[in-house]
Amino acid sequence: MIRVEQLSKDYGGLIALRDVSFEVGRGEIAGFVGPNGAGKTTALRIIAGFIGATSGKVTVDGHDIASEPLEVRRRIGYMPEAAPLYPEMRVMEYLSFRAALKRVPRRRQVSAVSRAMQQAGVEDVAPVVIAHLSKGYRQRVGLADALVASPPLLILDEPTAGLDPNQIREVRRLIRELGKEHTVFLSTHILSEVESICDRAIVIDRGRIVAEGTLRDLQARRGAVEMELLVVDRGGRSAKLVENSPGVETIEVEALGENRLRLRVRSTDKTSPDALMESLVRILVENQVGVRGATCLKARLEDVFSELTRAETTEAGPGGAQDWSKPAG
């Protein structure tokens, strides 16, 4: 749906994007993740046609944004950061205006507006002047605007920024719902958002793509695997047994009283954490150590993210982008 090739943007000395390439497939919900100032908004603005790229090529649904800008914009429902709206207009007026602007045929405008209002949950504020709306409602009016012409592609820049937890949950649910019919490309600096909404994440840092792939791929890129074992150990041998097992790098022991221990195991072997856990449990049980629990600590995306963006600071030179969906070479 979106194909970005070697996109660069230079704001007169400040390089916002360097040779960024990625693709977003049809029907996908893709998350564009990165710290503030990484170039997310710049990239989205270029795709939406608000600003021009210094070099590179972007096509949306096969149409080049440079040569067919109107064709591209007709296919995109774009919600800019903070969803700027005209404060003096009523919600319904605004959405009718946007529908007309996006060339929704006149006889379908009324139904298009009411459908968009219903999808975004702003029906109850339809006659309200936008200036009187809360931040959450404004954000949703922005979303309704993106939806009003039912475009195949939705581009949402930080759709949950500035909302309260309930509203965030509501908007995330809505985006997942929309993902069934539309291709969605959203940007965020909140990783849990990607975890809860997206099929795939593209991680950007300082204008470069540092990782790309499904959430599982990204999680597998974690530097180390950690697992936790709860044991009842009367002989006091468990720590030694685990430490001497193949694949175990470090171990931390925490006594919980009454012979109960918590063993935190760290391994650098990332290929098969499950096999490692099974073999550890087997060794312990065979040696009369009671195992009460075993958990593989899930690699949180936050950790992956900070590892990826940190790695980038030490790594000099270009070519930092790696496709994490393929086995690392």
Added chain:
Amino acid sequence: MNGLFPIYRREMLSLWVTPLAWILLCIFLLLQGAIFYSIVAHFSRLVDLSLDSGPVQAYFGQESIFLLLTLLLLSPALTMRLFAEERRSGTIEPLLTAPVTPVAVVLGKYLSTLSTYLMMWSPTLLYIIILRKTGAVDWGVVASSYLGIFGVGAAYLAVGTLMSAMSKSQLISLMLTVLVIFGMFVLGVGEYIFDAGLLHSICAHVSVLSQMEEFSKGVVDLRRLVFDVSLAAFCLFLTVRVVDSWRWS
């Protein structure tokens, strides 16, 4: 031209649901009423009336300096928010990422101020109707006078549209417009300063005072209208280029 009409409609709505247009209308009509009243009062004291000078001619012609001074404030106030406000509040982003061309955006906005300008002038037709009750009115002169007013407004508003695109601040765009319009006005006054020659011809050509004086006598000089229209077209063309250039800033 896709999007021109929705943009035009939205601009009209924004102008008239906010107090701005109403305040401007009030100030404008108060000033015009005062000017017209004093002109009529002046003529009513005259005993001998020559045919080619009456209140209508004086209002649009010899005394048009008052009228032009109100336009000096009115037109920049109408246009100052067009782009400046959208850029400051960020609404320019959803506007320009909709499937519309910059030409439609600029024209839609410009035409909304031009219609508002004409709407503000329309109550002044009452003055003519009142005059008609007490004496003869040359409708040809009335038509040509309003044509002159239309030409001047079309040019001034286009200057204002361009200046609104030049700055994110409404105040700065207002001041820039006043500066340009006032500059042109002063240039026109040069007609009375320079002796015959190139400078004199240039000044006479751009003088709004002479334009209104001619039109108020029923003399419709096409060159005047061509000047107004080409000035407007040039400013609007530049505005489209400026809007285009934002993509690359």
